[in-house]
Amino acid sequence: MTIRSSLFPRMARLGAPLVAVALLATPAAAKGSGMKIQEVTSPGGIKAWLVESHANPLIAMRFAFRGGASQDGPGNEGVAYFVTAMMDEGAGDLDSEAFQEREQELAMRMDFDAGRDVMLGSLQTLTENKDKVFDVLRLAMAEPRFDQDALERVRAQILAGLKFDENDPETVASIAWDKLAFHNHPYGRPVKGTMQSVAAITADDLHDYVRRVFARDKLVISVVGDIDAEELGKALDKIFGDLPAKSELTAVPDASPTLGPKREVIVMDVPQSVAQFGLRGIKRHDDDFIPAYVLNYIVGGGGFSSRLMEEVREKRGLAYSVYSNIYPYQHGAVFVGNVATKNEAVGRSLAVIQEELKRMAEQGPSEEDLKSAKAYLTGAYALRFESSTSIASQLLWIQIEDLGIDYVKKRNDLVEAVTMDDIKRVAKRMLEPDHLLTTIVGKPVEPAATARQGTPG
């Protein structure tokens, strides 16, 4: 192939002034790609979403069992996380060393991760090794060994990790915040467990978790790459067919996060304090979720385009990072933000943040802010479908959140449909600065000043 030098029609835009170019209509990619999602049902009745792509000799699979860390009982927290760390420590005839060497020989990537509501799995393989790799994954889930020596080794690693976490301001602030917001609800417990709970976890606990959670009725799967529907159907039966048909999940009650104002300071000898602040959020199937998602982008989700970044970092240089997110957990949503700032400036940073949340709740954003947010969110949606692994991940979450196989096509229209009235309504509903829950880890030096600004704690 030779290099062509023809000018494409899109070149015509080049002469325009940059800033004018910036506000053109939706990028072409946002209007949807030709990606075709097939719903595959295996001969044994296991369903998966598949995007076939034979461009690279690779297959990416993501799957999830509903019932994540929230299945850990009180005093037994950390079991789900412990399971994830044990999944490559031996199964069937293979002890941990043999299992890990097998993984390396096959150049496979297998990972498990415990979310609050779901146990997540991911697998990547080269096409040439797929059958052997699928068998290793089957073995890991159907016949985990949880041998005592491996268990003790992994326990020591988790305990060492917890020891480091005790001294990591961001982690400490986050755990304290969850506890403040969710109390005794499973969401208030740390996913990785505590020193005491991890010390007490046994192989029986792990086997029990796998038996209850790794089951076919709570399973969703997405696959992207070099495999067709028929072959995938057979593979699904092979990989997941040995698992129990029915899960035995403990019912998780709905949570109702605490209303502030509350402020907790945890003293740690560090030059920079880390604060986590937050409020009740909006759940995924609430009609206000999409407006809340757009609002969060404007407030603190949008990097340099966000209001908090503008006020805290760009105008005042108070912090390197400040951001917010909505976590729409299945049984209770929260809106949570973070800021890290030198001890002398914590009070000032939090006051600026609170003021901005208040202003947003009272006045809403500008038309320009809303327009820019929609332009980003719709335009950037295509960026999430760049690689097999990222596509598989997107399709998995659409299934976990039960949004429907046509969601990829609908999603940008949902964002476009958000009006200023929606945003203002949701801002009033979600951003209640008088109810902020805040945890601060460090040596903040302005507690008096912050108290005067109306946030007792």
Add this chain to the structure above:
Amino acid sequence: MSLAAVAAEKAPSEHVREFTLANGLDVVVIPDHRAPVVTQMVWYKAGAADEPPGSSGIAHFLEHLMFKGTDKIPTGQFSKIIAKNGGEDNAFTNHDVTAYFQRVAADRLPTVMAMEADRMVNLRLTSEDVKTERDVILEERRSRVDNDPGSLLQEQMMAALYRNHPYGIPIIGWEHEMKKLSREDALAFYHRFYAPENAILIVAGDVEPGEVRALAENTFGKIPSHGPHIKRARPQEPEHDAPVTVTMEDPRAGRTTVQRYYVVPSYPSAKPGEAEAIDLLMRIAAHGATSRIYKRLVVEQKVAASAGGWYTDSGLDSGRAGFYAIAGSAHTAEDLEKAIDGVIAELRNKGVTQAELDRARAAHIAEFIYNADSITRMARQYGWRLAAGMSVEDVEEWPDRLKQVTVDDIRAVARKYLIENDSVTGILTPAPEYTSSIGDKPAAQAAGNGKS
């Protein structure tokens, strides 16, 4: 400045096109039409190791200031305009390179390329911008380094490892020098290094090479070359006559940790074949649960809760091999150090087995294939190598070169480079008098499981 013809043109592979504009800008295009998106990266061959003495942190500070504005882009609008185009952007600085990148829908490439070209030469900075952003980088230093004893130790170890070469100076800068960085310092660095002939443009994704060439000629192509040759004059490292040990006590340390760094060749600085052998050596020695250090320290001797290592392979002047071990609850730094010494001695004396080499090689080659799944990772992979003076062929032939490495080659590089005098040992211990003021605070969901 007229639009000159393309000076050089190569098609070294079926995946990648490469050409050079008349002003010296190297352009690499990696077409991939699976998704209607592109990644644009501009890599400047200038990093923290090119800073004038006393101005540590200026390369990174300039990277921040590059987002401020130009005559065409009002202050603070750069990233906002990218976002309004549905794009994401960011940048990073290391000792050898500074890179800026955007991910956008393919039809927005003309916009982002025009913006990137514009700020190559038209940066405008006010004193106020500079002052506020200096506070931001000081906060960044507190986040990345001062709040984390592990990072503080690393900083001290790097300073000990490089007695003379600027790799010993932290990329983010020493705090006392960062506080004095000025608008003039930033502009001086900018004018010295930011020029078309000192940069590489990489565009990966849903584009054709001809399209990129036309766009590049219309944007970057209009920038005159710098003129005088841009020289990177760095003090080089002398022979080392003794090993160094750095010891830190910090109540925040959590667990006793021992680290060992060696100065070794990097891909750009190595003799042919040596970097590949070191790369495989370090995978066998220190990557994951099948590695030597993990097997010896964690599984067999049970002195460490976790152990591993890494190879920093892209430095222009040298690379580093590193090992670490985190003590279990009952072991000391001396136990760990002795155990690490044992692993090194075994590698030097007995080398590795053919089975270990075969597994490591298969995993490395697979990673190369896995990388092809992401256009962003592809752009990065080529960027690192090309910015360090390597070629597209070097990148593409890497799997073939790995296939030539033998167990003898691996033992040879272990003997030649894992030597005491080129090492620094870092020991971090929790201060014994420490009693936690936060009580039994548990840990977060975010951290990994500590296996690697």
